[in-house]
Amino acid sequence: MHLDEFLLAAVILLAAAAVFVFLFKRLGLGSVLGFLAAGVIAGPSGFAITDQVDELRHFTELGVVLLMFVIGLEMQPKKLWSMRRTVFGMGSAQVVLTGIVIASYLVLNGFEWKIGLILGLGFALSSTAFVLQMLAERGDMATPHGKASFAVLLMQDIAIVPLLAMVPILADAPVMTSEQPFWLEALVVIALVCFVLAVGRYVIPWLLEKMAQSRNMEAFAIVTMLAALGAAYVMELVGVSMALGAFLVGMTLSASDYRHQIEAAVEPFKGLMLGLFFISVGMSIDLSLLWSSWAQVVGAVFALLLLKVSTVYVLGLVFGLGRSVAVRTAFILSQCGEFGFVLFGAAYAAGLLSAEQFAVALSLITVTMIVTPLTTRLGDMLADRLETAPGTGPSAEPETVELKRHVVVAGFGRGGRVISLMLEKSGIPYLAFDTDPGRVSLGKREGRNVRFGDMTDAHVLDASGIGDAAALVVTLYDMHQTEKLVSTVRNFYPGIPVYARVRNLAVRDRLLARGVSHAMPEAAEGSLQLGKAVLQAVGTKDDDLRTLLEDLRRQDYAMLRLVT
Numbered sequence: 001m002h003l004d005e006f007l008l009a010a011v012i013l014l015a016a017a018a019v020f021v022f023l024f025k026r027l028g029l030g031s032v033l034g035f036l037a038a039g040v041i042a043g044p045s046g047f048a049i050t051d052q053v054d055e056l057r058h059f060t061e062l063g064v065v066l067l068m069f070v071i072g073l074e075m076q077p078k079k080l081w082s083m084r085r086t087v088f089g090m091g092s093a094q095v096v097l098t099g100i101v102i103a104s105y106l107v108l109n110g111f112e113w114k115i116g117l118i119l120g121l122g123f124a125l126s127s128t129a130f131v132l133q134m135l136a137e138r139g140d141m142a143t144p145h146g147k148a149s150f151a152v153l154l155m156q157d158i159a160i161v162p163l164l165a166m167v168p169i170l171a172d173a174p175v176m177t178s179e180q181p182f183w184l185e186a187l188v189v190i191a192l193v194c195f196v197l198a199v200g201r202y203v204i205p206w207l208l209e210k211m212a213q214s215r216n217m218e219a220f221a222i223v224t225m226l227a228a229l230g231a232a233y234v235m236e237l238v239g240v241s242m243a244l245g246a247f248l249v250g251m252t253l254s255a256s257d258y259r260h261q262i263e264a265a266v267e268p269f270k271g272l273m274l275g276l277f278f279i280s281v282g283m284s285i286d287l288s289l290l291w292s293s294w295a296q297v298v299g300a301v302f303a304l305l306l307l308k309v310s311t312v313y314v315l316g317l318v319f320g321l322g323r324s325v326a327v328r329t330a331f332i333l334s335q336c337g338e339f340g341f342v343l344f345g346a347a348y349a350a351g352l353l354s355a356e357q358f359a360v361a362l363s364l365i366t367v368t369m370i371v372t373p374l375t376t377r378l379g380d381m382l383a384d385r386l387e388t389a390p391g392t393g394p395s396a397e398p399e400t401v402e403l404k405r406h407v408v409v410a411g412f413g414r415g416g417r418v419i420s421l422m423l424e425k426s427g428i429p430y431l432a433f434d435t436d437p438g439r440v441s442l443g444k445r446e447g448r449n450v451r452f453g454d455m456t457d458a459h460v461l462d463a464s465g466i467g468d469a470a471a472l473v474v475t476l477y478d479m480h481q482t483e484k485l486v487s488t489v490r491n492f493y494p495g496i497p498v499y500a501r502v503r504n505l506a507v508r509d510r511l512l513a514r515g516v517s518h519a520m521p522e523a524a525e526g527s528l529q530l531g532k533a534v535l536q537a538v539g540t541k542d543d544d545l546r547t548l549l550e551d552l553r554r555q556d557y558a559m560l561r562l563v564t
Contacts, residue, residue, distance in 0.1 A: 008049070009042075009049035012041075012042055012047050012049055013038065013042050013049060013279065016037075016038035016041045016042055017034070017035060017038040017275065017279060019038075020033075020034040020035070020037040020038045020041075021034035021035060021038070021275075022034070024037065031133075031137065031275075032130055032133055032134060032278055032372070032373060033370065033372075033373045035275050035278030035279050035282065036278055036279075036281060036282035036369065036370050037282060038279050038282060039278065039279040039280060039281060039282020039283040039284075040282045040283070040287070042279065042282075042283060043282060043283030043284070044283065045287035045288070053280060053283045053284055054284075056276070056280045056283070059276075060273055060274075060276040060277035060279075060280050061242070061277060061338065062229070062232075062273050063129065063270060063272075063273030063274035063275070063276065063277040064128055064129045064242075064243050064274070064277060064338065065228065065229070065232045065242050065243050065245075065246045066228055066246065066266055066269055066270035066273060066274075067128070067129060067132055067133070067243075067270055067274060068128065068157070068243040068244070068246045068247040068250065069227075069228040069231075069246035069247065069249065069250040069266060069270075070250065070263055070266055070267070070270060071132060071150065071247060071250065072246065072247040072248065072249065072250020072251040072252075072253070072254065073250045073251075073253060073254050073259050073262060073263050074141070074254065075247075075250075075251050075254060077251060077254075080251065083147065083151050085319070086147070086148055086151035086152070086319065087151040087152075087154055087155050088155065089319060090148070090151065090152060090155075090315055090316070090318075090319045091151055091152045091153075091154065091155025091156065091158075091159075092155055092159075093315055093318075093319075094124070094152050094155070094156075094311070094312060094315055094333075095121070095124050095125070095155065095156060095159045097311055097315065098120075098123075098124035098307070098308055098311045098312065099117070099120045099121035099123075099124040100120065101120070101307050101311050102119070102120035102123050102124060102304065102307050102308075103116040103117045103119065103120025103121070104116075104120075105120075105303065105307060106119055106120060114170045114171075114352065115352065115353065115357070117170065118166070118167065118170055118343070118344075118347050118352060118353070119344075119353075119357075119361060121163055121166075121343070122163070122336070122339075122340040122343040122344055122347075122361070123304055123308075123336050123340065123361075123364070123365075124156075124308070125156045125159070125160070125336065125337040125339045125340055125343070126152070126153060126156060126308075126333040126334075126335055126336070126337045127335050127336070127337035127338055127369055127372070128153045128156070128157065128243060128337060128338070128339075129274060129277055129278070129337075129338060130278075130335060130337075130369055130372050131149055131150075131153060131332055131333060131335075131372075132150065132153070133274060133278075134332065134372070134373070134376060135149065135150075135332070144321065144322070144325045145321075145325045145328035145329045145332065145383075148316065148321055148325065148329045149329050149332055149333055152312075152329075152333060153333075154244075154247070156337070156339065157243050157244045157247070157339075158244060160339045160342065160343065163343055167343070167347050167350050167352060168350055170347075170352055171347070171350035171351055171352040188238055189238050192234050192235070192237070192238055193235075193248065195234070196231045196234055196235070196245055196248055196249055197248060197249075197252055199227075199230075199231075199249070200227065200231065200248065200249035200250075200251075200252030200253055201252045204223065204227045204249070204252075204253060205253065205256050205258070207223045208220060208223055208224070208256070208258050208262070209258075209437055211223055212258060212261075212435070212437045212452065213437055213438075215435065217265075217454065220258075220261065220265060221265035224262050224265040224266055225265070225266065225269065227249050227253070228246045228249065228250070228266060229246075230249075231245040231246050231248060231249035232245045232246045233245075257437070257440050257441070257444065257451060257452045258452045258453075259451070259452075260433070260451050260452065260453035260460050260463045260464075261435075261452055261453045261454060261457075261460060263459060263460075263463060264453065264454070264457045264459035264460045264463070267459040268459075277338075281338070281366055281369060282366075282370075284362060284366055293360075297360075297363060297364065297367065300360075300364055301364060301367050301368055301371070304336065304364065304368060305334045305335075305368065305371075305375060308330070308333065308334045309330045309331055309334050309375075309379075310330075311330075312326075312329060312330035312333050312334075313326050313327060313329075313330040316329050316330060323386045324383040324384075324386040325383075327379055327382050327383040327386060328379050328380065328383045330379065331375050331376055331378060331379025331380075331382075332372070332375075332376045332379060334368070334372070334375045334379075335365075335368040335369050335371070335372045335375070336364065336365040336368045336369070337365070338365075340361070340362075340365045341362065341365065344358055344361045344362065344365075345358075404465070404468040405429070405468065405469070405470045406428070406429040406430055406431055406465065406468075406469055406470060407423055407428060407429070407430040407431075407469065407470055407471050407472075407473060408430070408431055408432075408433075408455075408464045408465070408466055408469045408471070408472045408473070409423075409430055409431070409432035409433070409473045409475065410432075410433055410455040410472065410473065410474045410475065410476055410485060411432075411433075411434060411455075411474065411475035411476040411477070412432045412433070412434035412436070412439045412440065412443055412448075412450050412475075413434070413436075413439065413475060413477060415475035415501050416432055416434065416473075416475040417443070417448070419473055419475065420432050420443075420448050420449075420450070421448075424448070428470075429449075430449060431449055431450075431451065431464055431465065432448065432449060432450040432451070433450070433451050433452070433453045433454075433455050433460065433464060434450060434452065434453075435452065435453070435454050437452060440452045455474075455476075455485055456481050456484045456485045456488065458488060458492070461485075461488060461489070461492075466489065466493050466496060467493060467496075469496055470497075471496065471497045471498070471499060471517075472489060472496055472497070472498045472499070473498075473499045473500075474486065474498065474499070474500040474501065475500075475501045479502065479503055479507050482500060482502065482507070482511070483507070483510065483511065483514075486498060486500065486511055486514055486515075486516055487514060490514055490515050494515070497517040498515070498516045498517055499516070499517055499518045499519075499520075500516050500518075500519045500520070501519075501520050501522055502519050502520065502521055502522065503521070503522050504521060504522075505521050507519075507521075508520075508521045532545055532549065535548075
């Protein structure tokens with residue numbers, strides 16, 4: 001593709017994405033459906049900006065890798081271990097039982113049992129990208145159905161390995177392409193997993209600490225991306241899910257003081273690649289095939305959704321999720337997933353699926369993805385009715401308590417430490433951020449709630465829970481960074497009160513003009529307090545001192561401006 005063709009394709013793609021994402025979000029359907037619609041417009045059924053849709057989809061699967069890396073950052077090993085019953089119990093049961101149910105349905109409709117089995121197991125897998133993106137947009141990651149959905153998806157990522165190993169067996173092809181015995185290959189996989197965990201636990205944090213100490217945020221971001229993509233590449237070498245490798249290294253970094261900054265470094269790439277992934281899925285839709293056999297496609301999609309929802313709902317009840325949580329989980333996992341593309345591609349290459357069966361299977365996966373926002377809303381409606389129905393008990397798992405009505409402190413130098421101490425002594429929850437690893441370590445040793453992160457980065461700001469905060473206190477030494485942070489907060493969180501420490505009256509004036517609630521001029525107030533101490537020492541009465549200070553502060557420090 002020449003440069004002018006590439007630019008034209010990029011303009012069409014971005015324009016379609018901007019229009020449809022905006023439209024679908026306004027309609028309350030989420031951004032995913034908008035990306036899919038943009039893909040249809042830009043794909044072979046629309047403007048046909050490229051015929052290399054499969055290659056584009058393979059490349060944009062890196063978005064799923066980065067998504068799992070970010071999820072790993074939120075999933076500390078203790079937290080994952082506490083979910084072991086859902087991950088290994090319900091997750092394994094979902095893959096096996098749903099696969100058998102769908103396979104039985106296909107066999108009863110005339111499919112050979114081998115073809116029915118591989119199709120059933122492939123359709124049993126749900127979309128990690130779609131589900132986690134929707135949970136994040138809706139703020140449902142910490143809810144019971146969000147945790148249950150994530151646990152099942154994680155097990156599905158693990159399950160893709162044995163499912164791919166089944167393909168040559170069902171196709172009567174050689175089981176292994178290498179001459180190595182199975183036990184040796186399994187040992188290699190285990191060794192590489194341990195290697196990824198060790199590097200994530202010891203090497204990456206050490207590198208990030210060096211980058212942070214040198215204030216080299218560009219190198220910090222590069223090391224972060226290297227960790228995610230390197231782990232994915234190592235897992236891909238041995239046939240394990242790339243997303244699983246990224247999740248593992250992300251989980252090892254979840255306890256790091258740099259977690260918020262790591263997430264901020266990855267977030268822009270994750271958002272871009274995930275958007276392109278959804279677009280590539282939309283571009284995979286063959287409208288001519290859907291139009292020529294729309295009745296069969298609609299019937300097959302309805303049957304798939306019904307079978308998956310019913311099976312997952314029953315499993316949710318068996319594993320004690322509660323009726324409303326089981327309904328929400330079943331409907332949000334009702335679609336088929338991106339790993340189905342991989343599994344069916346391997347089956348087609350092995351001769352297990354015909355070209356027509358492969359094309360229809362891909363179309364069914366895509367259509368179930370498209371209707372996911374609609375099925376999720378239907379699940380919410382049914383769950384809401386169950387929650388208000390008489391005799392319906394509470395969910396088996398309580399909601400996670402999030403930090404709310406807290407004070408966010410930007411900067412943990414002398415001023416930030418004093419304010420954090422005052423908040424702590426007053427029993428007010430707070431969360432402080434600083435880009436100096438030494439200050440963060442000192443605060444941790446003192447028992448302060450401080451994290452490493454650049455508050456001027458919108459992703460770190462969002463991670464601080466600023467939307468639910470009672471106030472923001474800015475104590476940064478760099479006035480340019482202070483003004484940048486204030487502008488960001490005023491643009492995206494206009495209702496949050498902002499209190500700032502500034503060096504002089506000129507900066508104070510600029511911040512007050514931008515809507516800061518209170519800006520304390522450090523030089524002016526420091527001089528006033530010093531002068532007060534001097535006058536007290538030479539015998540000036542307290543009433544006279546109080547009057548003098550009020551005069552000097554009156555009319556926005558008008559008298560001080562004449563002498564500075």
